[in-house]
Amino acid sequence: MKILVLGGDGYLGWPTAMHLAERGHEVTVVDNYLRRNLARATRSEALMPTPNLHERAEIHQAHGGRPIDVVIGDCTDYRMMAALFERIRPACVVHYAEQPSAPYSMIGYDEARTTLHNNLTATFNVIWAVLEHAPSCHVVKLGTMGEYGTPNIDIEEGWIEIEHKGRKDRFLFPRAAGSLYHTTKVLDTDLLWFYVRTFGLSVTDLMQGPVYGLSTPACDRDPRLAPNFHYDDIFGTVVNRFLVQAVAGVPLTVYGKGGQTRGYLNLLDTLQCVTLAAEKPAAPGELRIFNQFTETFTVQELAERVRDAGAAVGLDVKIDHVENPRKEAEDHYYNPVHKGLVELGLTPHPMTREVLVDMLERVLRHRDRIDERKIHPRVRWR
Ligand code: USQ
Secondary structure, X not given: OEEEEEOOOOOOHHHHHHHHHHOOOEEEEEEOOHHHHHHXXXXXXXOOOOOOHHHHHHHHHHOOOOOEEEEEOOOOOHHHHHHHHHHHOOOEEXXXXXXXXXXXXXXXXXXXXXXXXXXXXXXXXXXXXXXHHOOOOEEEEEEEHHHOOOOOOOEOOOEEEEEEOOEEEEEEOOOOOOOHHHHHHHHHHHHHHHHHHHHOOEEEEEEEXXXXXXXXXXXXXXXXXXXXXXXXXXXXXXXXXXXXXXXXXXXEEEEOOOEOEEXXXXXXXXXXXXXXXXXXOOOOOOEEEEEEOOXXXXXXXXXXXXXXXXXXXXXXXXXXXXXXXXXXXXXOOOOEXXXXXXXXXXXXXXXXXXXXXXXXXXXXXXXXXXXHHHOOOOOOOO
16 A cells, blocks of 8 residues: 555654555655654653654665655645645555644643644644545544543543433544643544545544553664654653663652553554554544553553563662642543454553563663653643
């Protein structure tokens, strides 16, 4: 298939592009380096430096990887997007091209506006580029489990049937996001749903939990092919942050009570899920929603797992409870359904002690590059 990976320079975008190319697809990555620039502007650079996209594609090919086409462009620019879709006429577009950080979106007006504008406009442009230039193209959109919040009922896979005054209907599951970033994903879903039901688009919305990991078969061929691994308070996700904190000897920063439960997945499983969705598309006129995670843990449990894995590599890991910079429930019910991707063929890679030890060993190789000033929360939800 011809596949466009929008946001192909990102933590997930780049490993996805290599993986899809390895499976024989004709992959074009698109990125305008927004995340790199925002990370530089907020002093949140990744642990290992990563070459630019053209260089990454060349290195990937030099190691025998199938070619990946690179387009440096801004998905909020409709002329660029229209020309791209007209030229390539993709069968599938994987849309990661969003400002991905909840804390970044909560810094202030400018950052909130950048997030709202970038995320909504990019999604709107994907929809219109498909409608006008590739109407049968399947859209694989990265959403987030954070769209649902933490309701006091089981979270269904995207949809819920409601009986009201003796009548029944099926609705999008209620959303209650906890940051402006997560709210843009709610708005994305609504936008897609409108165009699906009105114009018959084919869309898969993947409601993903926090991802961890820094290794995939293609990334491991050369250190320069590694994903951009963030451990700062703005772009780093919690598991990756805890691993770096363990290596740096900084007590793990559990926010508040640590009873916040989320659904996590290994980077390898993100690749599986996105590939399964791309290769087994939604039907025309279908908004198919999957909850994309493999296991749920509280933040406290995560910290304890990292502490135990640390002991196996000689690290004396301490756990701290810092004041929660976010507004979120710290002790709540959480039971989301996650069957759809398993039914499609997902084989989960659970977070075993071996997996954590392997990641710690990889982070240990870059110990000298850890900048402790990036670890403690700098952004508060107020
Ligand atoms: N947390 C800590 N200590 C830390 C960092 C985070 O206790 O040092 C807590 C947070 O308060 C939160 C949980 O860990 O309760 C997850 O935080 P996170 O920073 O790993 O994840 P989040 O900000 O929600 O966002 C990340 C990705 C985002 C994706 C989302 C999935 O950055 O793109 O959409 O995970 S989810 O969390 O399910 O919404």
